Amino acid sequence: MNDEFYMNLAIDEAWKYQFLTYPNPAVGCLILSKNGEILSCEAHQKAGMPHAELNAVISALQRLNPNLKAVFKTAKNANELYALALQNHANLLSGARAYVSLEPCSHHGKTPPCANLLKELGFAKVIIATKDVSEHAKGGEQVLNVAGISTQIGVCKDRADELLEPFWAWSNGNFSFFKIALTQNGVASGGIISNHASRTHTHAIRSLVSLLVIGGNTVRTDRPTLDTRLINGGKNPDVLIYSNETKFDTSIPLFSIKDRKVTISNSLEAAFERHFVMFEGGGNALSNLDKRVKWLLIYRSNEFKDAKNISLNLKIKIMHRAEFDDNELLWCKIIN
Incomplete structure (x- = not known):
């Protein structure tokens, strides 16, 4: 050796x-x-x-x-x-x-x-x-x-x-990354995709980020909570909803999380003023991802889904693979 x-x-x-x-x-x-x-x-x-x-x-x-x-x-x-x-x-x-x-x-x-x-x-x-x-x-x-x-x-x-x-x-001001969950055939929609271990890992990361960014269409469609309920004592992150429309149904769970600040804006500049930022979303959000975000976390399930898969031109480098039971996490860097 x-x-x-x-x-x-x-x-x-x-x-x-x-x-x-x-x-x-x-x-x-x-x-x-x-x-x-x-x-x-x-x-x-x-x-x-x-x-x-x-x-x-x-x-x-x-x-x-x-x-x-x-x-x-x-x-x-x-x-x-x-x-x-x-x-x-x-x-x-x-x-x-x-x-x-x-x-x-x-x-x-x-x-x-x-x-x-x-x-x-x-x-x-x-x-x-x-x-x-x-x-x-x-x-x-x-x-x-x-x-x-x-x-x-x-x-x-x-x-x-x-x-x-x-x-x-x-340490120098900002690190931002994008997280997405995909089936084996590239579907990112239609309910829960990744397994419990993968989601627990996501919640652990969420508990540490300075801000979580999500698109307005995803909020309206998925009605997410975006909390850290799968880990004990996790801090729930503030949320920036990136949207041109400012009106949302406030019964969507993410609005009801204690001690959370929710901001709705058509600008992402505030996100890049925070130290550690997580972008979440599906294929549309990935297709329109800000060029300043270079890291991509792909939680890949062991299932196929009969639904439309994401379609885009994107070149990545896989830096590391991790397993969460029967799911896989790919740590990637976007290189184009």
Whole structure:
């Protein structure tokens, strides 16, 4: 196995939590023992929770010493877990190698610096896909080098940069994407299409976006709720209805969601002033999608429907595939 193989595993793990880490980046980390055995492959899962490196360290230590599971269970937050790792590692990871999709952070934010963790545990080498260029977090490679830890940067850099594209975009002002559910034969209408697991994933993303944009025709036809009822404690997003007509039947469920602001406008400019924006709709909305929206999420069901499928000229690059039971999610980039 080569470095690319291990780094791709770390990147694939991070894709499982793409968008769900907002406003943090999706990051993956794989740890090899000094003998070349895969000990763990973990990712950052949510803002405020342990970073990928800490998750991977905890998983690796527990594998090497199962008695540590009880110790780590006592941690109430990432800071406590970090401290317990430093107190109980017993040099089990001395000489190990870490593969990280983003340069380990060097600052103490909501969680402690990952570069320092790898340093204190005695890692021999850290392979990094791409550097962290943010002012507050960069510098992890230098911390490792000063401690005598070998580093290598650039393994699977293109894939890592693609994974990080949403993070850099929303950090710089706006990241917008379009979500659509399709049957196997390309039908996007006629009621529920994707399965429960896919819809739950959509609701988890909805709970994090700054704004949800939907076309007026879709609102009138589908009478959607656009809430986050499938996850516990999810925040329901504000909604922008893109429409030339301002009058809507306010008994449509989306208007009745508590603490939600609904705006009706024939302009999308307000959407691109928000940090993280989700566009939803069917074939017509996709055909008329604003050129500033470059990412496309396709939830594809395992069914065919006897209905009109969408028809348009569109070229995409499939960046990653994920499975939700018998459905598939395609993470795509529009390239024309």
